[in-house]
Amino acid sequence: xxxxxxxxxxxxxxxxxxxxxxxxxxxxxxxxxxxxxxxxxxxxxxxxxxxxxxxxxxxxxxxxxxxxxxxxxxxxxxxxxxxxxxxxxxxxxxxxxxxxxxxxxxxxxxxxxxxxxxxxxxxxxxxxxxxxxxxxxx
Amino acid sequence: xxxxxxxxxxxxxxxxxxxxxxxxxxxxxxxxxxxxxxxxxxxxxxxxxxxxxxxxxxxxxxxxxxxxxxxxxxxxxxxxxxxxxxxxxxxxxxxxxxxxxxxxxxxxxxxxxxxxxxxxxxxxxxxxxxxxxxxxxx
Numbered sequence: 618x619x620x621x622x623x624x625x626x627x628x629x630x631x632x633x634x635x636x637x638x639x640x641x642x643x644x645x646x647x648x649x650x651x652x653x654x655x656x657x658x659x660x661x662x663x664x665x666x667x668x669x670x671x672x673x674x675x676x677x678x679x680x681x682x683x684x685x686x687x688x689x690x691x692x693x694x695x696x697x698x699x700x701x702x703x704x705x706x707x708x709x710x711x712x713x714x715x716x717x718x719x720x721x722x723x724x725x726x727x728x729x730x731x732x733x734x735x736x737x738x739x740x741x742x743x744x745x746x747x748x749x750x751x752x753x754x755x
Numbered sequence: 756x757x758x759x760x761x762x763x764x765x766x767x768x769x770x771x772x773x774x775x776x777x778x779x780x781x782x783x784x785x786x787x788x789x790x791x792x793x794x795x796x797x798x799x800x801x802x803x804x805x806x807x808x809x810x811x812x813x814x815x816x817x818x819x820x821x822x823x824x825x826x827x828x829x830x831x832x833x834x835x836x837x838x839x840x841x842x843x844x845x846x847x848x849x850x851x852x853x854x855x856x857x858x859x860x861x862x863x864x865x866x867x868x869x870x871x872x873x874x875x876x877x878x879x880x881x882x883x884x885x886x887x888x889x890x891x892x893x
Binding site for chain 2: 623624625626627628629630631634670671673674675678679683684687688691694695697698699700701702703704705706708709710712713714716720721723724727730737748
């Protein structure tokens with residue numbers, strides 16, 4: 618798995634996600650101005666159709682009432698991409714580092730706790746351990 | 756929907772996706788060195804568990820054989836983030852513009868074609884235009 622390939626796949630995921638966000642925003646806007654159209658677009662966009670954004674746009678453009686909506690969705694996703702992507706690399710890099718740190722701390726805490734449990738059991742239980750040994754040697 | 760909110764949501768999607776890619780890479784590597792572990796990790800990671808990366812890592816760390824795998828997955832996603840994210844904004848912005856252009860060209864071609872069909876069929880299609888207006892007022 619090459620970095621270039623990962624970047625390409627990730628870019629595709631982001632483009633799909635921004636298209637989904639654009640559709641949601643257009644539905645939100647239509648709910649104010651043209652509720653019937655909002656309901657139609659919400660229903661049309663359900664059932665996992667948005668998983669592949671380009672197929673979704675191709676198909677909605679072939680619907681009688683879909684042409685204008687498709688053009689609007691494309692304009693919105695274009696401006697979303699320009700307005701929101703700049704800081705994604707640093708947000709994700711920082712997020713991964715922060716979350717990794719949190720997970721490692723949890724793991725360390727859990728390991729320390731189980732270590733303490735073991736230590737407190739055995740170190741303070743020497744007499745009992747002895748008696749157990751005696752018992753078992755009986 | 757604010758740009759900041761969209762950026763935050765998109766970053767989360769990217770972090771989840773990179774974690775998924777990291778798990779796939781670790782499985783691929785294990786298949787060479789430790790096939791049994793590869794099979795276990797593949798099975799453990801199925802069924803949509805990877806949809807929420809942080810819950811997935813939390814849970815796999817609580818598995819007896821999961822601690823080392825979790826640490827490895829975290830290291831891999833960290834290095835993936837650093838190696839692949841830099842160019843994501845420009846790849847996505849260019850991708851959206853390119854795909855939008857293609858869709859608009861298809862739409863234009865289709866409209867031109869149907870215009871030509873209409874012209875050759877009957878030069879005045881006023882009734883149809885009317886019924887379209889009626890539809891859109893639904």
